[in-house]
């Protein structure tokens with residue numbers, strides 16, 4: 001834990017990507033197994049943490065520190081792990097050696113619930129504040145030290161000389177503490193063998209299109225275009241005995257969609273958009289939301305919102321890895337496979353007919369409202385299927401956003417770097433004389449604007465409910481959003497898709513914000 | 524107490540302690556800008572505080588200066604004033620005022636741990652104790668400064684090609700960090716920003732060992748390899764720092780306790796070196812003075828006032844205007 005805490009402290013303060021990579025490489029190179037593998041798991045979010053609840057930490061602190069002093073401190077620091085680590089009385093007369101990560105995990109797992117608080121207290125007593133902070137972060141999950149999984153893997157590549165692509169290819173077939181992975185990285189064995197039709201493979205993502213720059217240099221003949229559906233991106237991974245559905249982040253969501261999983265036939269890895277609707281006719285996103293909100297669906301859900309996949313791409317054809325073949329060929333193979341293997345819940349994504357970018361622009365807007373998609377995807381016919389978001393081969397061209405003026409109603413603290421700022425806001429619009437919430441937004445502003453918003457919130461607070469502040473209904477903000485739907489989640493009866501702050505209207509009186517009627521008219 | 528009010532105005536002698544506006548008679552605890560301001564008629568302070576005021580604001584920054592030695596009482600009418608070291612920076616004083624059998628101690632800023640660049644703090648028993656509370660939250664438990672200096676030295680030897688650029692306030696912090704480095708055996712020249720020069724010269728002339736100092740400006744890149752450079756926090760990202768060798772931004776301050784705060788200010792190597800008392804120093808000092816009334820100023824008053832009440836002491840926040848660590852330049 002000592003080394004690990006030094007690693008986390010260094011990482012959170014380093015700003016340069018290269019510095020982070022070199023610090024991580026050093027760590028992976030010189031830290032023994034299995035600790036480095038557990039650290040890798042914690043950094044990449046693959047390690048299921050012991051799951052210490054914040055409430056337990058608060059109880060432990062309450063036994064040591066006056067409640068009011070704790071609250072004032074927490075309000076000042078803004079982050080629970082950091083507050084607890086700093087406020088913990090540093091009074092142990094002498095300190096025992098800290099456990100390794102492996103010892104930490106095994107002790108936590110081997111301790112009955114009733115004795116867990118004593119164990120954690122003794123860990124915290126024996127640590128300094130940085131070590132306490134690292135242990136709490138480790139035990140509560142979600143490190144937030146500015147290291148993405150991608151960056152951690154880049155560091156693995158940097159220290160070992162192995163290719164990042166190769167690491168990505170086996171990554172999802174492996175689990176912490178990654179002993180086999182490190183054996184290979186250290187050059188002691190070959191690349192770990194994984195079962196491709198049983199593991200998630202990182203997805204290829206599209207970049208937003210820059211209309212001014214990209215179209216001039218791109219030839220429409222080199223590209224294929226498809227609708228960009230407003231569902232969730234999924235990967236279906238299946239063979240005769242094993243059938244799984246993964247979200248874009250690699251979470252296994254099979255249990256929520258037995259109607260799809262139960263109907264998967266053959267052996268393949270497919271990439272597509274999960275949607276709901278009869279006969280492959282997609283319903284709006286908020287209908288899909290009914291399914292996403294549940295871990296497992298009821299009969300009613302299965303009947304009213306049957307799910308299907310609009311297949312975009314194929315990664316494995318039977319057992320053959322076809323990711324390095326050009327899209328054109330992969331598409332051909334996908335079409336062949338779809339003809340051979342009967343799958344009632346798979347529908348191949350339509351290729352759009354266009355000969356110029358201006359024709360595609362027309363298609364994009366004219367069909368958007370009738371079909372309910374959110375724009376088009378444009379893909380280079382020669383593109384390999386490369387994990388991540390490579391610049392160049394794939395673009396998404398969304399419909400133009402819509403706007404409304406809302407009034408700030410509540411503000412909540414953000415997380416991580418923004419934890420001491422009120423950065424998550426709830427906005428409302430008028431229904432008669434009453435403001436009704438329409439959604440939350442926490443992006444779209446600059447750092448300077450965040451400071452101004454935070455100051456405004458603090459100076460205009462009416463009430464506090466834990467981390468939430470109710471503010472004076474005076475600040476108008478122009479929200480951009482992709483579409484509006486009827487919804488029972490908000491009192492306004494309306495839900496926005498991807499709301500974000502477009503500009504802050506310091507000048508605009510709250511009375512002039514939008515009304516539920518105007519928004520309903522554009523739904 | 525009738526004769527001293529919340530603005531630290533002492534009625535029987537018509538004098539203020541650390542006033543923020545020009546007044547007739549001012550008693551000044553120490554030379555930081557949020558305590559010592561130019562434009563008063565008469566200033567009473569330690570010799571070193573007066574020297575520092577003259578260096579920063581000019582010989583004529585008050586109409587007259589009267590210096591006092593530590594521990595030597597001065598009687599004016601029925602009032603006895605005594606200065607006692609506050610341990611904050613060179614010349615920093617707590618002001619003790621006795622009148623009609625009661626004693627008030629106003630700390631200004633203080634710390635109680637040893638510091639070879641300032642006179643050592645003394646506990647003065649009193650009836651009313653006016654304490655600062657810059658780090659008045661229990662999250663502030665400063666580590667030993669030697670520990671922080673060791674981290675700095677480790678970082679220097681681990682990255683011998685880079686420059687360590689340390690943000691320090693020009694009065695007090697700069698000289699303390701330099702003297703800590705010297706005590707730890709660091710004997711290379713230390714490069715300083717122009718804004719630190721006069722005060723470093725002054726500390727040296729007062730017998731504080733700062734070793735060999737050189738100007739940070741006008742050095743070639745090669746010289747700056749592995750060097751330690753000190754500059755005011757506001758100057759860390761100025762033009763001149765681009766000429767340094769791939770600098771590692773450090774900052775020496777009690778605020779560096781909070782990682783999110785260090786991160787926000789772009790500090791890669793935080794050094795928790797504070798010239799103010801931490802929570803444990805504040806609370807144990809309050810206890811040791813045996814005062815039954817505590818006035819809290821200058822920082823996070825609420826928590827310390829709450830602590831006093833928990834410990835059955837009368838306490839009030841003063842909420843003086845214009846006091847801020849950010850002003851300690």
Ligand SMILES: [Zn+2]
Pocket residue numbers: 553555611632851
């Ligand atoms: Zn000061």
Ligand SMILES: [Zn+2]
Pocket residue numbers: 555557558631632821846847848851
């Ligand atoms: Zn001060």
